[in-house]
Amino acid sequence: MSPRDWHEAWGAVAEDALARAVSTLPPAPAPGILDVGAGLGMAWPALAARGGPITAIETDADLVAASRPRAASLGVEVHHADVRSWLDRGDARYGLIWAGDVLWCNYFPDPQAIVHRLMQSLVPGGRLAVFTGNCMPAGSCGATPTSSAPCFE
Numbered sequence: 844m845s846p847r848d849w850h851e852a853w854g855a856v857a858e859d860a861l862a863r864a865v866s867t868l869p870p871a872p873a874p875g876i877l878d879v880g881a882g883l884g885m886a887w888p889a890l891a892a893r894g895g896p897i898t899a900i901e902t903d904a905d906l907v908a909a910s911r912p913r914a915a916s917l918g919v920e921v922h923h924a925d926v927r928s929w930l931d932r933g934d935a936r937y938g939l940i941w942a943g944d945v946l947w948c949n950y951f952p953d954p955q956a957i958v959h960r961l962m963q964s965l966v967p968g969g970r971l972a973v974f975t976g977n978c979m980p981a982g983s984c985g986a987t988p989t990s991s992a993p994c995f996e
Contacts, residue, residue, distance in 0.1 A: 857885050857944075858885040858886075858888075861885050861886040861889060861943055861974065862886075862888070862889040864943075864972075864974045865886055865889035865890055865892075865893060865941070865972075866889060866892075868893055868939065868970065868972055869893075869970070870893055870894045871893045871894040871895075871937075871938040871939035871969075871970070872894075872938035872939070872966060872968050872969055873894075873938055873966070874896075874936065874937065874938060874966065875894070875895055875896040875897065875898060875937060875938060875939075876890050876893065876894070876895060876896070876897045876898070876937060876938065876939045876940070876941060877897075877898050877899075877900070877935070877937040877939070877940045877941070877964070878890060878897060878898070878899040878900070878919075878941045878943070879900060879926050879940060879941065879942045879943075879945055879961070880900070880901060880902070880926070880942065880943065880944070880945030881899035881900060881901045881906075881910065881921060882901060882903075882906050882910070882943075883906055883909055883910045883913065884899060884910045884913045884914060884917070884919060884921070885943075886941060886943050887899070887913065887914070887917050887919050888917065890939075890941060891917055891918075891919075893939060894938070894939075895918065896918065896919075896920065897917070897918070897919045897920070898919075898920045898921075898922070898935070898937075899914065899919050899920065899921040899922065900921075900922050900923075900924045900925070900926060900929050901921065901922075901923065901924075902923070902924070902925045904923050907921055907922070907923045926945075926957060926960075926961075927957075927960070930960050930961070930963075930964050935964065936964055936965065936966045936969070937964055937965060937966065937969060938965070938966055938968075938969045938970070939969060939970050939971075939972065940961050940964060940965060940969070940970070940971045940972070941972050941974070942961065942971070942972070942973045942974070943974045944974060944975050958971070958973075
């Protein structure tokens with residue numbers, strides 16, 4: 844299943860889960876929010892309520908193109924970029940970094956290194972919020988799930 848097909852098939856369910864997860868976050872301190880692996884922008888309405896502006900990065904060019912109307916309607920700045928190259932620019936700091944369902948070993952062979960880089964891109968008092976809709980299978984990246992139910996981290 845392509846990323847776009849997944850988003851279209853599961854979009855409403857995922858958007859609700861993302862909104863519930865984002866609603867638990869405190870308001871984002873200035874200067875704004877980075878959405879890592881933004882997909883079609885399902886988290887943007889909820890993230891916008893936490894404080895903006897929102898900068899979104901996504902590696903799939905088709906998802907970036909498909910997300911542009913939503914981005915324009917919400918004032919989101921969306922970029923076709925991967926997290927490493929985006930953060931290596933070193934010129935931006937964020938009050939909130941949202942990593943929704945992207946810190947998997949199939950995306951990043953070393954998720955801990957990416958988390959470390961994301962933490963370095965926060966302003967003092969900023970927050971890194973990691974969401975995953977599914978627990979990882981036993982042995983994935985060394986993780987051991989606590990249940991087969993969806994989990995929030």
